[in-house]
Amino acid sequence: MNRRASFLLALLAVTLISLPAFANNYFLSLATFFLLFAYTGQAWNIMMGFAGQLSLGHALYLGVGAYTAGALYFHYGLSPWIGVWLAIVACIALGAFMGALAFRCDISGVYFTLLTIAFAEFARIGFDHFAWVGGSAGLFLKVAQQNHIDWLNLRGPPAMYYYVVLILAALAFAASAWLLRQRPGFYWQAIRENEEAARSLGIDSFRWKIFAVITSAAMTAVAGVFLAFYYNNLFPEQIFSINRSVEMILGPVIGGLGTLFGPLVGAALMIVATEGATELVDALGWNIPGVKQLIYGVILFAVIVYLPHGVWPSIARKLKLER
Amino acid sequence: MPVDLVSLTNVVISGVLTGLVYGLMALGLSVIFGVARVVNFAHGEIMTLAMYAAVILFSVYELNPFLAVLPIAATFFALGYGLQRLIVNPFVTRPDHAQFILLLAIAIILTNAQLMLFGPDARSVRLDSLLESIELGPLLIDRGKLYAALVAVGTAAALFAFFRFTRGGTAIRACADNWLGAKVVGLNVHQLYAVAFGLGTVCVAVAGCMMILLIDLTPAIGPGYTLLAFVIVIVGGLGSMNGALLGGILIGVSEALAGLFIVPSAKSMFSFALLILVLLVRPRGLFGGDR
Numbered sequence: 001m002n003r004r005a006s007f008l009l010a011l012l013a014v015t016l017i018s019l020p021a022f023a024n025n026y027f028l029s030l031a032t033f034f035l036l037f038a039y040t041g042q043a044w045n046i047m048m049g050f051a052g053q054l055s056l057g058h059a060l061y062l063g064v065g066a067y068t069a070g071a072l073y074f075h076y077g078l079s080p081w082i083g084v085w086l087a088i089v090a091c092i093a094l095g096a097f098m099g100a101l102a103f104r105c106d107i108s109g110v111y112f113t114l115l116t117i118a119f120a121e122f123a124r125i126g127f128d129h130f131a132w133v134g135g136s137a138g139l140f141l142k143v144a145q146q147n148h149i150d151w152l153n154l155r156g157p158p159a160m161y162y163y164v165v166l167i168l169a170a171l172a173f174a175a176s177a178w179l180l181r182q183r184p185g186f187y188w189q190a191i192r193e194n195e196e197a198a199r200s201l202g203i204d205s206f207r208w209k210i211f212a213v214i215t216s217a218a219m220t221a222v223a224g225v226f227l228a229f230y231y232n233n234l235f236p237e238q239i240f241s242i243n244r245s246v247e248m249i250l251g252p253v254i255g256g257l258g259t260l261f262g263p264l265v266g267a268a269l270m271i272v273a274t275e276g277a278t279e280l281v282d283a284l285g286w287n288i289p290g291v292k293q294l295i296y297g298v299i300l301f302a303v304i305v306y307l308p309h310g311v312w313p314s315i316a317r318k319l320k321l322e323r
Numbered sequence: 324m325p326v327d328l329v330s331l332t333n334v335v336i337s338g339v340l341t342g343l344v345y346g347l348m349a350l351g352l353s354v355i356f357g358v359a360r361v362v363n364f365a366h367g368e369i370m371t372l373a374m375y376a377a378v379i380l381f382s383v384y385e386l387n388p389f390l391a392v393l394p395i396a397a398t399f400f401a402l403g404y405g406l407q408r409l410i411v412n413p414f415v416t417r418p419d420h421a422q423f424i425l426l427l428a429i430a431i432i433l434t435n436a437q438l439m440l441f442g443p444d445a446r447s448v449r450l451d452s453l454l455e456s457i458e459l460g461p462l463l464i465d466r467g468k469l470y471a472a473l474v475a476v477g478t479a480a481a482l483f484a485f486f487r488f489t490r491g492g493t494a495i496r497a498c499a500d501n502w503l504g505a506k507v508v509g510l511n512v513h514q515l516y517a518v519a520f521g522l523g524t525v526c527v528a529v530a531g532c533m534m535i536l537l538i539d540l541t542p543a544i545g546p547g548y549t550l551l552a553f554v555i556v557i558v559g560g561l562g563s564m565n566g567a568l569l570g571g572i573l574i575g576v577s578e579a580l581a582g583l584f585i586v587p588s589a590k591s592m593f594s595f596a597l598l599i600l601v602l603l604v605r606p607r608g609l610f611g612g613d614r
Contacts, residue, residue: 054420056427105603109419110362114553115602118595121550125592136588242546246427253424290438290542297431304425305410308417 041263052192065224256310342575351526367548403524560608
């Protein structure tokens with residue numbers, strides 16, 4: 001990262017930190033979603049962008065994380081600050097289980113991707129029939145009081161949620177930047193580029209692929225806990241839906257796979273494009289469902305056809321942000 | 324739950340008949356993968372598109388789906404051919420994940436374009452002539468399912484014959500077996516890939532015309548059928564044509580039985596469990612050869 005890039009990053013940080021001072025609630029909720037997408041994108045990017053394992057079932061970790069902390073809070077009043085650790089442990093266990101099965105049995109490429117979808121779908125239908133967490137009728141947390149902040153139970157005004165997700169996104173960015181320069185980052189990229197060559201150099205690819213899966217799963221679990229306390233309601237149909245998994249991959253794919261800024265840029269682009277289009281559609285008086293998703297699809301299509309490395313690398317080149 | 328033999332047999336027959344239509348749908352996916360090496364994540368969405376075509380032809384021109392299947396199949400051949408030629412072909416040399424994401428994008432566009440055009444309401448085609456069941460002693464066979472299964476079997480048989488007995492079919496098999504070798508002997512590989520993609524699309528379109536007689540159609544069912552098609556071809560062996568049909572029957576029967584013995588809404592859980600099991604134990608599928 002050169003001086004110019006550091007300056008832009010600092011500018012972005014200042015803007016984001018001061019945002020609640022001048023933004024209204026609607027804008028703040030958009031910014032919250034932007035940061036949430038940036039965060040989950042960063043998490044997914046570790047597995048696919050760094051280690052080259054394409055998951056289309058990340059809704060699994062989002063949902064299991066959300067349900068673990070949400071249900072414990074609902075039934076026992078357990079603080080999300082404890083629940084989040086249990087959610088992380090649950091998702092690490094799940095990720096390690098799926099990863100170990102897949103990598104031991106040499107499941108790779110499209111088979112691996114389908115396995116991730118199958119696990120997520122399996123969980124979706126399972127939670128639909130899991131009465132303790134409300135089944136398909138959903139789980140409802142007590143709705144927060146809007147004005148005073150209850151940190152212990154993560155209840156408070158929109159600005160509180162905004163800062164929580166801002167800290168998460170910043171931590172995820174820093175963690176990814178750090179990991180990329182450390183041993184795991186180099187091993188992952190070696191495995192991504194050529195697994196056989198990496199193994200012949202003595203890299204235990206099984207171990208490092210599992211490590212990528214559980215890192216990604218643990219990070220996604222935290223996003224799930226955040227979603228549970230932000231929305232206050234959980235439905236298996238929504239949180240485990242394949243649309244969720246797809247939403248998580250959009251940011252990094254559009255922004256640029258395997259890059260640090262890709263998930264950020266992609267998430268921003270998605271929010272801007274879909275909000276702009278929604279405004280336009282409302283102004284024109286068409287009120288049809290599906291517009292937002294259609295735009296996701298069109299952007300994804302355009303990027304994958306015309307900008308195979310994502311938007312970020314060409315922006316970085318234009319603005320001379322590279323080293 | 325006590326289940327007597329007659330109703331069990333009825334359920335199994337109904338599962339086999341539905342399974343044959345599933346099998347034809349999966350056969351399309353298998354042909355597209357086996358020859359063009361394209362993992363068609365938009366398969367279910369293409370099927371719902373064919374189903375909407377059948378609904379429109381029925382409601383506007385009163386064309387029975389058994390006749391509408393002909394123009395729809397021809398249109399979808401062109402659609403699949405064009406899709407491969409114009410959009411998917413440049414991705415042959417790109418990494419696998421780029422191709423998955425491309426087809427995922429096409430799937431998202433198709434689902435939501437259908438949602439915007441046709442709305443979220445359920446559509447179906449019910450023919451009065453199919454309402455009466457056929458009675459075979461104590462057994463009852465649903466007429467719609469029987470005819471749908473016959474059309475599926477006929478289409479699959481025609482496809483098998485094409486691959487076995489015609490020069491074009493042999494050329495396509497040559498491409499699938501050895502891409503470079505096919506090129507060396509002077510076959511136009513890209514053209515043949517596109518033909519294979521077109522044929523796969525015909526299979527799924529015919530399956531769609533039959534499915535409209537069996538289930539209610541909404542734009543949201545597309546992704547579920549994409550997954551179902553993948554489950555079937557993986558259980559049967561990705562790229563194996565017999566495997567796709569047998570896998571379809573297996574999934575059709577197991578879904579029907581799951582609906583009888585456990586909660587109907589949990590029936591696809593069984594398919595996913597089967598998928599995970601097959602992937603782990605026999606990744607090339609139950610009927611797939613060793614590659």
